[in-house]
Amino acid sequence: MLLRWTLRIALALAALALLLFLATWWLLRGSLPRLDGETALPGLSAPVAISRDALGVVTVAASGEADAMRALGYVHAQERFFEMDLMRRSPAGELSALFGAAALDTDRRHRVHRMRSRAREAVDAAPAPERELLTAYAEGINAGLGDMRVRPWAYLLLRARPAPWRPEDSVLVGHAMYFDLQDAGNARELALWRIRPHLPEALHALVAHAGSDWDSPLLGRAIGDAVLPGPEAVDLRRLPAPSDGVALGMPGDDPAAVGSNNFAVAGTLTLHGAALVADDMHLGLRAPGIWFRARLRYPDARAPGGQVDVSGFTLPGLPAVIVGSNGHVAWGFTNSYGDYLDWALEAPCAESVTAVADDGGAAAGDCTPLVVHREPIEVAGGEPEVLEVEESAWGPVLHRTGDGRVLTLRWTAHLPGAINLGLAGMARVPDVERALVLARDIALPNQNLVVGDRAGRIAWRLLGPVPRRGAGCEPTAPVDPATTGCTPWPMSTRHGPAVASPTADRIWTANARVVDGTALATIGDGGYALGARGAQIRDALRARDRFDERDLLTIQLDDRALFLERWHALLLERARVQDAPALRALADASADWDGRASVDSTGYRLVRAWRNAVNERVSLGLLAPARAALGDAFEMPALPQLEGVAWPLVTQRPPHLLPSQYADWDALFEESAAAVRDELAPAGPLAERSWGEANTARICHPLAQALPGPLRQTLCMPADPLPGDSHMPRVQAPAMGASQRMVVAPGREAEGIIHQPGGQSGHPLSPFWGAGHQDWVSGRPSPFLPGPARHSLVLEGR
Helix, strand or coil: CHHHHHHHHHHHHHHHHHHHHHHHHHHHHCCCCCCCEEEECCCCCCCEEEEECCCCCEEEECCCHHHHHHHHHHHHHHHHHHHHHHHHHHHHCCCHHHHHHHHHHHHHHHHCCCHHHHHHHHHHHCCHHHHHHHHHHHHHHHHHHHCCCCCCHHHHHHCCCCCCCCHHHHHHHHHHHHHHHCCCCCHHHHHHHHHHHHCCHHHHHHHCCCCCCCCCCCCCCCCCCCCCCCCCCCCHHHCCCCCCCCCCCCCCCCCCCCEEEEEEECHHHECCCCCEEEEEEEEECCCCCCCEEEEEEEECCCCHHHEEEEEEEECCCCCCEEEEECCCEEEEEEECCCCCEEEEEECECCCCECCCCCCCCCCCCCCECCEEEEEEECCCCCCCEEEEEEECCCCEEEEECCCCCEEEEEEHHHCCCCCCCHHHHHHHCCCHHHHHHHHCCCCCCCEEEEEEECCCCEEEEEECCEECCCCCCCCCCCECHHHHCCCCCCEECCCCCEEECCCCCEEEECCCCCCCHHHHHHHCCCCCCCCHHHHHHHHHHHCCCCECHHHHHHHHCCCECHHHHHHHHHHHHHHCCCCCHHHHHHHHHCCCCCCECCCCCHHHHHHHHHHHHHHHHHHHHHCHHHHHHHHHHCCCCCCCCCHHHHHHHHHHCCHHHCCCCCCCHHHHHHHHHHHHHHHHHHHCCHHHCCHHHHCECCCECCCHHHCCHHHHHHHECCCCECCCCCCCCCCEECCEEECCEEEECCCCHHHCEEECCCECCCCCCCCCECCCHHHHHHCCCEECCCCCCCEEEEEECC
């Protein structure tokens, strides 16, 4: 009897578990995109055909631009609505409404910029055709969302409901890229200003050195490594240093800079006579990827031959192809790292006011009026919070100083005209000349545009709004408007410098400094990346006189560790000195050094880690007087050009620039090696600590951490060991790297190459979840154009 009841209970529990599984499966499938058949999309002027190939790449065939963007909105919503929602909420400071109090700190930091209000103003001020496209796209999104049987699966997990899309939300997606690509807190500039009073002038100049021998600008010269000051100018052994030291991070930590590569060769260097354009944008990686592949086809009298046929990468949330090729012109971007933010140091009036002075400058008298905005922040599962945001004519107040003054931030992203849909016009430009004309009015986070056409012309231009600073304005330190006469500057998209063939038959950018002289003064220095990656691309382009698509892909996948070769040699040299057991241990374990950031290389991992540990100690030593003076208030500034100072230091080894806690430079080298050894040794023998072990993919859906351990991996891409690193073309970290790759000659798209990590679809039950990801991991070429249709959907306007 007992056995019978035990079996019945077990069967009942099993049946209940099966029912629960089936119910969950049914709910999850309810938000899968519609792939085949016919469905209504109100507002269309004619039916639109949507096809998908084996990787889920979408082709939209429409009767006009508005219909194409309405249909693209429908597809974006069905495949990526949750990710789009995060993109609009993040810059607006509205994540807490989904995630609760855990997101409040992020929301406070972002809400101070009041981006939703600015986005509304941008839509109201946009030309009528742009507003119509934004409206059509938003209506398509809401129709796609409403056409799901069940709301997107992520909202089931969060127990939330998605809010409708509004035209202003697309502007917010553009603002999200400002936050990703520029420093919304202007932290580097602020940190350098705060330490300046506490460093001798020669030492501050060393810390702020702006280049290295790796510089590789398109125009101008290399700044080169720093010339070290003599002991009469600065002697670290005689300057104050912190008595208790500062905790060091893990040796080997070297976060890869967010950035990108793009490069092009003119038709004089290709067999077919068309230009070749390569582009790989480096961003944080997730599943699904940030981009969505699409081909858009529709008649347009403004396009060559009256027809648009553009393929490439779209950004869900925006009605445009962001990078790609239209059959006549191909284009791509890298982040520019110019200086687009400035601080003002202002004395606020005792009481806030409701309007700033009419001239946009300081108020009459000795104080600056501040406007107060009350910003409500909704919190899931909690009470809403009201954030008071103070603003002057310069911008929002981000900091207060001890003397009662405030630091206000002026940022191009805050100003009218920071975002527009001008980029959508790239779908119809016929040649490089017209692309450069169009570029004069495109507003987006400042980018290095590289463009080439089927006639073989290539060009580079800085894209986006640039500050037009007036007299008295100092771009590298806070200005006092009351004493300098500097007034809040306007901005313009029309002053970006350019380089075009025949001046150059090879063009490259990699987030480093591109130009010199007056052009550099126009752009400014917002923390350019070290030039090593750009130099490696430049030299690879100069090494050949003929190129095809595979040649440019080879450059994109180049993981040679040229940057670390000299550090490897230095490690071996210093390991030969007496009493250096840690250095010898690293040198012995690095015997497999092959000069690449390959997944099997222990030598690469150890040399990289040792260099990082040395440079960390060098930088802390150079900043020791500021650390001693500021104590807990000290913040380490980003030093992207540190290599241009560190390499002269470690090769010349001047005693007066040695951090004071070390007896000699070899003691610093040995301690750095010991830190690496001790950190890695618990995992096993040093000789088995490969680069792939450290550089293993962690590319997951934003909600993966919300699942219990065994289920978490279902929302992640495979944990593949990844070759590549920061200072080489194949940039790669566990959750950061090439968010896309493409190599294409306009007019020869059928021979083009493309890669996309993370797949097309945001639904884990979709056949396109992770589609194409393994081609990206292995570097295996995927075709640029969509393949044969596997699914066909017709959208009717009824």
